[in-house]
Amino acid sequence: MFEQLAQELAVLEAQALRRRLQVVEEVLSGGRVRVAGRVLLNLSANDYLGLAQDPRLIAAAQAAASRWGVGAGASRLVVGHLALHEAVEAQLATFKGTESAVIFSTGYMANLGVISALMGPKDVIFSDKLNHASIMDGIKLSGATLQRFPHRDLDRLEKFLQKTPGGKKRLIVSDSVFSVDGDLALLTDLVNLKERYGAWLMIDEAHATGVLGERGAGLAQALGLTERVDIHMGTFSKALGSLGGYVAGERRLIDYLHNRARSFIYSTALPPPVLGAIGQALEIVLKEPERRAYLLQEAEGFRLGLKKAGLDTLRSETQIVPVLVGDNGRTLDFAARLKDQGLMAVALRPPTVPPGKARVRFSLSAAHSPEDLAQARQTIIKVARQMGLAS
């Protein structure tokens, strides 16, 4: 019965597309990990502010566990909505500058829940081609008609909007920072379009929460557009160091999600230790803007160095810096050679990226020292030259 599965895996193997788990044996300070007995500089994680190992988050998680236990005991609507959930959601709404907010167990579940709750088979969703997989899955689950526009091609989006018959519910959805290119949504233009065509706009700030904006709330805040975005989605699993997804916006939206988002209703509430960590992370993001300033400044230097050496970093403007290779096998080879040199970076291949656009992606963190990043940059350029990828 599983013979067919083995055959499919063999096909993936032949295309250099098969994935395998690797064990991280130890998480070390300075954004390092030990894998197969070797200490590597970790340029693959999403722990952008270095909070996952922060003693204050650990202490807050422990304190929450001591007071409330390790499990919420039920789903939120049953009896799992602890005072701790209530408090952290209020803190989150203040952080985001919205009337209300709701926390899901993961960002993946937030996207599934919100999109499928708001949209149905009679509705139309306009989605950037590079949006995260969880957005795509939410759209499929909703049964809505999907109009996928090429990455950041707002002319095409506008044509789609013009062609959609009036009277249909329309939702435009976009990542704010794109996870595979490290570039930004054209949010000002998206807001103008959604207002002109009477659509809703949802943005996924997974990679921007804690990183962009005056108070770290994301791209909408950075551009002063909070009020003009209908649905703010994001995660605590990246820069905020732990786990959980959120949706922030008007109270009417959040009340509706409590009633209609199935991934919220039919799943156990996030456990107290995680909520303790989230609450603490939100405080640190507000109190320590120097973390995100350092991260973005280092990312800029890192990217410029790679570009000067002739590498293609696409349109990255953030802490996510891709280096385009193209071919799957060569991309794997590049990542393997970097690993030999002590750098851990992911090879992104289809279907995560379009065919022919395989790349190695570097994710920077405030946990990395300037010395380590300068050294990493030199190593990447050296290896790229050996492979004929850089001038």
Ligand SMILES: *Cc1c(COP(=O)(O)O)cnc(C)c1O
């Ligand atoms: C990581 C990510 C998610 C999913 O968040 P999790 O909390 O890891 O489930 C959703 N959207 C985007 C853009 C992401 O990068």
